[in-house]
Each structure stands twice: as C-alpha cells, then as structure tokens.
Amino acid sequence: MKIAGKHYRTIWLAGDGWSVEVIDQTKLPFRFETVALKSAGEAAHAIRDMLVRGAPLIGATAAYGFAMALREDGSDESVEAAYELLVQTRPTAVNLKWALDQMAQAVKDIPVAERAAAAYARAAKICDDDVEICRRIGEEGLSIIRALSTGKGGGTVNILTHCNAGWLACVDWGTALAPIYMAHDAGLRVHVWVDETRPRNQGASLTAFELHAHGVPHTIIPDNAGGHLMQHGQVDMCIVGTDRTTATGDVANKIGTYLKALAAHDNGVPFYVALPHTTIDWSLEDGVAGIEIETRSAREVTHMTGQTGEGAIETVQISSPGSAALNYGFDVTPARLVTGLITERGTCPASRDGLLGLYPEKG
C-alpha cells in the first residue's frame, strides 16, 4: 500500500541485508515512523508490545526474529531458544506458531553454517506468500461485494469491520480490507463502518488511517453502535479477520467480534470472515473451549493515548482511579454465526466440510 505516494510493506529487510525494519504501529495514526529490529529479542519485544500486530504480521516478524537469532548462532540450542522466546510472545494468533514451525523445519536437516541463509530465505518467502494470499483473498471477497452492489443497483455497499485486518495487520493488502480496497479500485461504491475497537482502538487508529490513505469512504463508530446500524438497514455486510480458525470454522478475533456476529445474525446481515490458510488450526474442534485467549494489561482499559491540540502525544487515565479492569484481547465467534469464510482458495461455509472442500489435503 502507499503512504504519501510511496509503496510500503509492513516489514522489510534493511539495507544491511540482515536486520529488518517495521512500521511502529504504536505511533499511528499521528506519526508514521519505522523502527529497526536487530535481534530475536527485539522482534519478540515488537510483537509483545504491539509495535507490530495482526496475525500474519506477527508470524512474519517472528520468522525474521528467528533468522536473526540463527545469524548470531546456528546451533540446535539457538534454534530451540529462538523458537521458545518468540512463540510465547502472543498466544492467540496461530500464525505465530505456524511461521516458527516453518522456520524450524527449514533449518532442521542442514549444516549449522548454512542455517542462517536458509532461515532468511524462508522468512522472505513467508512474507511474499502472504502478499499473494491476501491479494487472492481480495479478489475472492471482491466478487461478494460486487454481487451486493449489483443487488443495490450500484448503490453504496455499507461494510462494517472490527479491529484492523488491513495491510497493517499483514505484509500487504490485508485480509478483511483487501476486498474493500479492490472494490474501491474497481469503481464500486463502498463505505466502511469502522468499529473503534476498544481498548487499543485498532479500528479508530489503524483501519481509519489505512482507509483514509487509500481514499476509501469510511466513518468511525463506537463499538456499541453496530447493532443499532444493523437494525436500521445501514449495514449490508460485515467482514472481519481472524487470529485462529478451528477445523470446524469457529473464529477467534479481536474482543467484541462475537457481539457483532450476534447482531448480524439477528438482523440477517451477512457476516464474513477473511483468512489465509496460515490462520487455520486444524488441531482444534471447539474454539470456545480450545483457543487460548490472550489477557493483556488492565492499563490498556484504564488509560488512553492520543494527540493534544498542540500535537503532543499523551496518555491519560479515563477510568475511576482505584477500580480494577479486565482486558481479554479476543473472543470466539461460533461457526453457526459466520456466513462464509473467504480464503485464498475461495469462499466456503464455516464448517469442517466447507474447509475440507477447499483444503482436501487436510482431510
């Protein structure tokens, strides 16, 4: 995607050929700054403190973190230590474990001296593949938006999304936002309802930033507004991303997604989830019981960061001092509330049969 006319991915190899640069997403939407990651430890910090976030980008960053560890020391002990350090950074997004498993596999049977080069090559391929996968998800989702547009006689298609599943969450394009970018670029009239996505506000700060940069009409809404809009016919479809999808089609995504799916179900609004195959956890049947839900600091609930009128970035407390707060990062939307899963191989029902129809090799 382009920022001020310059094409960016969210992660890229630096000029030195071994460290990586990422966009510091904690500074958006007020500052567009990049930061260099020079070790597995710095990659782990960037994931944990959410300088980078979004399931595919977490995986890509971990892959490069792993490669940087092997550049310093390619021994079996180093491989194990890097894997353990990185896999523990965030528990819900299964792309993280998927990417690290790919990396470990890539270096397993080769001489220690050749491991770093093999790891960098695998990390680069994970990134390139993610871009192509997201492009295909975009094309797939475009056909759904086109059908809705045709059904409205070319009128504006209103799409609600939660959190950020755009290019900032991936290497490029995004998952849930890729179809929207393609629809906009194809000349279809689209408008996006952007859930602010408390407590970290990924919708208000990141999704809105992306859509604005691309010129896509959008409106930020409080998280509680979606149900009301749906009752009044102002939402034609919902599209969200996912951090982990079970083999039966349950989806874990940013906290609050489940409530939007319930409201969509009650109002007959199609609720789609866009995902790359790297997000599917084939080992899990029941998402509510089986997916580990990240708990983050209560401070993310009690405090908020923003820009003052003078342009300073400040953090203020917004809750009654002394009260406890609870901060689950994700919730699980059961498959029965999902209209369809939009993947790089096509769209399918959110069910075991649906997924196996697209990925028969997993049967």
Ligand code: MRU
């Ligand atoms: O906590 P975050 O910002 O990493 O959560 C991100 C999401 O919930 C996204 O919807 C999900 O990772 C899918 S990204 C394509």
